[in-house]
Amino acid sequence: MPLNFLDLKYLPVQDAEAVVLPIPYEATTTYGAGTREGPEAILAASRQVELWDEEGNWDPSQKIKLTTAMPMGQEASGPQAMLDKIRRVVQPWVSQGKLVLALGGEHTITAALVQAVQTKYPDLTVVALDAHADLRDSYDGTKLSHACVLRRVYELGRPLTLLGTRSYSKEEADLLWVAPRMKLFKAADLHTPEGWGQAIEHLQQINGPVYLSIDLDVLDPGVMPGVGTPEPGGLSYRQVLTIISTLAQRGPVIGLDLVELAPIPGQRVSEFTAARILYKALGYIYQSRR
Numbered sequence: 112m113p114l115n116f117l118d119l120k121y122l123p124v125q126d127a128e129a130v131v132l133p134i135p136y137e138a139t140t141t142y143g144a145g146t147r148e149g150p151e152a153i154l155a156a157s158r159q160v161e162l163w164d165e166e167g168n169w170d171p172s173q174k175i176k177l178t179t180a181m182p183m184g185q186e187a188s189g190p191q192a193m194l195d196k197i198r199r200v201v202q203p204w205v206s207q208g209k210l211v212l213a214l215g216g217e218h219t220i221t222a223a224l225v226q227a228v229q230t231k232y233p234d235l236t237v238v239a240l241d242a243h244a245d246l247r248d249s250y251d252g253t254k255l256s257h258a259c260v261l262r263r264v265y266e267l268g269r270p271l272t273l274l275g276t277r278s279y280s281k282e283e284a285d286l287l288w289v290a291p292r293m294k295l296f297k298a299a300d301l302h303t304p305e306g307w308g309q310a311i312e313h314l315q316q317i318n319g320p321v322y323l324s325i326d327l328d329v330l331d332p333g334v335m336p337g338v339g340t341p342e343p344g345g346l347s348y349r350q351v352l353t354i355i356s357t358l359a360q361r362g363p364v365i366g367l368d369l370v371e372l373a374p375i376p377g378q379r380v381s382e383f384t385a386a387r388i389l390y391k392a393l394g395y396i397y398q399s400r401r
């Protein structure tokens with residue numbers, strides 16, 4: 112039996128309003144491998160997550176019709192086929208008004224997920240939390256690399272806000288300066304009270320639906336060591352939660368992904384923290400809708 116998020120009772124996807132979709136896709140990882148183990152590790156860890164939300168004083172798992180879909184198998188014929196498959200599966204769920212929460216796997220999947228939600232929400236804004244800019248035009252000879260994913264997302268034509276960024280190339284820096292729909296809040300700035308305040312104000316002012324992509328390496332490696340490419344100087348758990356709740360309070364978050372978890376054997380902190388973030392995000396999103 113495949114694992115269910117939070118070990119909840121089985122619910123058919125057709126009856127659910129929110130669908131956790133495991134996508135254990137890994138093809139272009141360049142440093143530490145293991146993101147294909149990410150979704151299963153998060154689902155296993157989620158069995159230990161307390162269902163009572165101590166902040167909101169409610170039990171989101173009782174109030175949200177939540178299910179976990181079958182893990183999506185990897186397409187052998189390459190990244191484009193994989194992205195097409197993700198779009199084919201997710202688009203009908205989105206058009207039925209379901210909230211899809213995707214678990215990676217490498218960050219590349221976000222390009223297909225944004226395309227899928229864009230068909231229903233053409234006026235969406237993409238908010239990405241990531242240590243890396245992921246804005247290269249191509250990497251290792253492919254445009255469909257995890258290192259290029261936010262460039263592919265940006266090319267879909269919608270505003271893109273990056274938060275927590277602390278590692279990028281000159282090519283990416285040049286693009287960040289000139290790109291008109293792009294807004295960057297570097298990790299170093301988020302660690303100052305002024306910079307943090309400006310970022311929260313910016314998030315509050317975003318109009319319309321938001322798609323949120325969380326590359327778990329945005330967190331400090333002291334908090335989240337189990338990622339493919341850990342970068343020092345990252346965000347705290349509380350900062351990431353504040354960003355998510357700020358977005359949820361301001362308006363609809365219509366899609367979310369949590370990517371790049373690469374579990375470290377013998378350690379549990381990374382996958383448990385990821386499971387906690389996902390459950391917190393669900394709570395924030397539905398608390399603001401009700």
Ligand SMILES: [Mn+2]
Binds near residue numbers: 241242243245326
């Ligand atoms: Mn990334």
